[in-house]
Amino acid sequence: MGAEQAWVLAAIPAGVFLVLALFGRALPRGGDYLGVAAIASSFALFFVVLADFLDTPGKLGPVVNDIEWSSIGDTFDLRMGIFIDPITIVMFAVVVTVALMVNIFSIGYMKGEPRYHWFFAVLQLFAASMLMLVMADNLLLLYISWELVGVCSFLLIGFYWEKRSATEAAKKAFVTTRIGDVGLLIGIILLWKEGGTFNIQELIHLAEEGHFSQPYLFTALAFIFLGCMGKSAQVPFHVWLPDAMEGPTPVSALIHAATMVVAGVYLTARLLPMFEVADGMLLTVTIVGLITALLTGFMALAQTDIKKVLAYSTVGQLGFMFIALGAGEPAVAMFHLMTHAFFKALLFLGAGSVIIGTHHNQEMDRLGGLWRKMPITGTTFLIGSLALAGLPPLAGFWSKDEIFVVLEHRWGAWAVILLGISAVTTAFYTTRLFIRTFMGRPADPHVYEHARETPPVMTGPLVFLALLALTSGFVVFHDVGKALGFPGGITEFIFLPHHGPHEYELKWGFAAASLAMAVVGIFSAAWMYWGNDLRRSTALANWQPGIYDMLRRKFYFDELYQGMIDRGVLGFSYLVSWFDRYVVNDTGVDGSAQITGFTGGVLKYLQTGRVPNYAMAVALGVIGLAIAGLVVRG
């Protein structure tokens, strides 16, 4: 099997999905071993594909394999296929690794839950759709996969549909991303209308040749970017992701941290050559990323739910990736995407381990001191936290540092300063999260007493991901990359052809600044919360209650949207319902009935019941017709 057959990676989980969805209930243990086996075989086959890809004679050229899907006459020919280049390879690596870890972890996490087999079935469907998404060579296939992963996300957020909050969250996620998805569809149609093809590479080629006019290209790409923003939860579409934490925690790790939410980043990276052709598009991407990174950094400060903190952190880190794309550097964005996927999946699975270990507690106000009770979870969580905070030599440091470098190179110092604030808040809330969960005085002795470490099926994936969080940053170095078979680290592996490879070099000034930001954030949080002592933070909150309230309620975005829905949507609905009631119903429907009734009321007197009257009418009618006939014929 070679890279041309990479579709098998997606076909295996898709087949297992069908088996689990149809027969899972009857299988022993809900068929979870089938799910794990499917992902494990995709994981193994990934390395086959990777080896074949690295051996391709064209030396890292894209691998294309497409078939005719449907054609209408000679004019319309729809081809579908797979396209594999380094960006796809990185996405493959992320998806199969995290999916495998999450599947194994779920065996422990979902034990004894209702609809156990269904959970594993949807995980397989998700893995299949996500793998299809990243290897689609045309926008139509990509859009289909895009919607499929959205459906999986909806199904899994609402997995506990007995809970009202879960169904509400699922609905919110679906509707919010839908708004973006409509934009994506419009964008795809616009590109197809002018370019005549769905094939991504052909479209990029057309754009670079100047086939599209500037405003047209900008409009189409802006619509596509709207879809990316919705999927990747960028401001102002970020509101669905924190609520999505209603789903089971492994789902949060897989879908809402590592893979599905980065689909927007992936699509933007894939279309980046077009974004560069359209004036102003990259600046738009940068600004959206900056605003998101800044705002969510502050929103996470006052959250008390472990998973919510991680959710806001995810949104912020996605903002970091968009910033790298806005600087025109897909390699850096994909690098951060990869490291973030590993350490954020680790953090989410760690949070899941805490939830199981403390019998379903995820409020920091009731946790604390858990490191002593859950040493493996605590240690791996610490590694993930430090990676997120950006402390060297953990993975997050290298990728975040690269983002600062390319951002300064492209847009100058102002952007770096804004992003620096976000980096400080990231380090701050991460440290706060760790201290209040794992260190110091237990906030609730009862919870602490009954806490216990989780079984190996859950700690195993944690340890594996912790190792990746420790080491995956090193692939950026030339020598490490060479040793692994990539010619020259990740930044040379992934590059746009016309950019040419650029060799990674550590810029000491940026590294020092980046380290300083992480240290400032970590130490100020440690000073504030050390020993899980809330006196200082409470004093701070009481000193400026307005600001605290604003942070706790996430800059009032939810209230704003609720108000918009209440006033705008419901106001308009009121108008429509008035029109329906008084114009359509009372005038249109009732009115015609009344006219008929009135006419009938008058005409009924013609029916006398006397046969001679009718006979007279017939006779007069015939005479009348005869006269009329004579008159007409002259």
Place this chain on the structure above:
Amino acid sequence: MVPLENYLALSAIVFALGVYGVLARRNAVMILMSVELMLNAVNINFVAFAAYLDPDRIVGAIFAVFIITVAAAEVGLALAIVIRLFRNRATANVDEAATMKW
């Protein structure tokens, strides 16, 4: 030979008598008899046209025979109705049978 117009005039007179009978009479039996007059006026027309316009074929005459047959059936049915009416109302006056209305 008697000209065709005479037959047509006779037919028209008989038909008009029938119409007058239907409209003016109040007794159901008399109305039925007037209807028979109208039918026979039509029969005269048929036979006259058949004899004058297309003597080789007897299409018109056959139609007349059909009409006689149908008229017999119609009278049978109508008389049955009249008898039911008379049994119920003790009259055959059509003005009295005026309950089928709004």
